[in-house]
Amino acid sequence: KQEVTQIPAALSVPEGENLVLNCSFTDSAIYNLQWFRQDPGKGLTSLLLIQSSQREQTSGRLNASLDKSSGRSTLYIAASQPGDSATYLCAVKALYNQGGKLIFGQGTELSVKP
């Protein structure tokens, strides 16, 4: 059974710092991995999607990497800003899943202090 873990559960950093969020999964048979952001009481916003054949994806100040063999992904946020404060979730889609089912981690709650 696929399990997704995110460490740390919460993180507080000063503005301007570069930071890394971690995501690990137990079954390497994944189709893709997606990083989301969730603001309090709101829905999820997709940040980056990495296909299983890819090693990384970049969007602006965000860079996500994937090491399928070790069951790990990282989300790197450069020059953090207070507006980055949110909960970050990673989710995997199983290789054998023809549909849209995602398995989520519990998230990392990020707070960026001015």
Next chain:
Amino acid sequence: KAGVTQTPRYLIKTRGQQVTLSCSPISGHRSVSWYQQTPGQGLQFLFEYFSETQRNKGNFPGRFSGRQFSNSRSEMNVSTLELGDSALYLCASSNLVTGGGTDTQYFGPGTRLTVL
């Protein structure tokens, strides 16, 4: 393009009642998935519909059901509500077709259900 919309945004019900939530996907998207989010369990997959057929189902009791219409709009129903059903219910749509492709999932704002 308009995003995923969910109605209603907030609901308060009492134990034993039933509730129906609605989700309208992004235009052209045929896959709609439903998730339950609670502080204790996090985000858990309920079910997915594609072209009016349930394609995937999570580990929830039969009180949770759903359907999809020909215009891809989807509804989920929870019967005989329990206190533990209080949660944020999120739906997501994607442009996924059988066989793969990039399938970024786009989430709606959610429906906050409170069961008293």
